[in-house]
Amino acid sequence: MKAIVKGALAAGVLLIVGAGIVAGLRGSEPSAGPGGAPSSGPPRQRTLTIAAASDLKFALDELLKEFRAKHPGAQVQVTYGSSGNFLAQISNGAPFDLFLSADAAYPRKLAEQGLLSDDVFSYAVGRLVVWVPKGSPLPVEQRGMDALREPAAKRIAIANPQHAPYGRAAEAAMKSKGVYDAVKDKLVLGENIAQTAQFVQSGSADVGIIALSLALAPAMKDQGRYWEVPLDAYPRMEQGGAILKRAEDPELARQFRDFLLGAEGKALLERHGFFLPGE
CATH class of the missing domain: 3.40.190.10 (Periplasmic binding protein-like II)
Known part of the structure; x- marks a missing residue:
């Protein structure tokens, strides 16, 4: 059986599964108050919450450092885990903005449920x-x-x-x-x-x-x-992602997706042992 x-597991295990939080230290530009004048309130904090397949742990941690440098007003929270479990959680209302799955079939199932704001994209092959x-x-x-x-x-x-x-x-x-x-x-x-x-x-x-x-x-x-x-x-492991319709900041989610799919993101994924779609 x-x-x-x-x-x-015992203490000393070097791999950590769970949430990894990367927080920016500056807020975004102040929002406009009445009449178009800057508001005197605190700046709006841009946030992005990602559900990511566990095989992305080290690649994504490195990518997030580069993304934070380009978007210093953004707070990004990542939870690493099983793609199948994330599918169930998101289907039941889990508050994620972006899903990076180890199987592109899972975000496609979310598309069938009407839970996505954009098309499913392929980002790597495991x-x-x-x-x-x-x-x-x-x-x-x-x-x-x-x-x-x-x-x-x-x-x-x-x-x-x-x-x-x-x-x-x-x-x-x-x-x-x-x-x-x-x-x-x-x-x-x-x-x-x-x-x-x-x-x-x-x-x-x-x-x-x-x-x-x-x-x-x-x-x-x-x-x-x-x-x-x-x-x-074994069957080709096409990994795919999607931006969820409930995303709090869809524009920030798209910026992260575009960074992941851009030249820097592709080079980083290859360094971490992934093939790229089309290879």
Whole structure:
């Protein structure tokens, strides 16, 4: 039976799943009062609340620093988690302005519900790796997915396929490579791909199938080894986003979207292990 691992992990885990808040220190220009004169009240604070797939954690944190420098009056709050869970939350009224999903199908479902203000956009293509700590005896570089059959691979971490796109891709890859039936009883499921990476990084699992973007992150790249799963072993992971109709500041949301899709955003995503749409 697959074991679903829940709860907090031991202290010292370097990956953090949850809300990351980046706040600007200056407000926007004062709003006009009666007769067009500047209001004497406090300046209006521009805000943007983003629901983002966990594989974006490190790339988006870096991108936000650059965005804040260009929009010093903006306060941006990001919550990282499972795209499938975000879909359910947004459908039930969660107050997000922008949704960055690991599966473009999820924002398209929101479009069908009439919850978007703009069209769904594609921003990246996710990639899978089999990752182990540096000291692991598992020969992932030489054996690839077959290393999961080794006796040392007692616990194999993947994201929960029920609501995490990376979990579905990991399951498809194991089946494609013919190892799923042999290892399915050793699987431990993370709530999202970042928690999955935590499991193997912390020793709660021996090996994990995680996002390349996390394997390349500062917290993990010097701590482990990985084998990149061939792209033809799992369905293409087209990642998509959307601005929600309830967005408090739609113009700020569009500015962030355009920055993400612009030259700087594309270069940053590539550095963090993503392919770009059309590649």
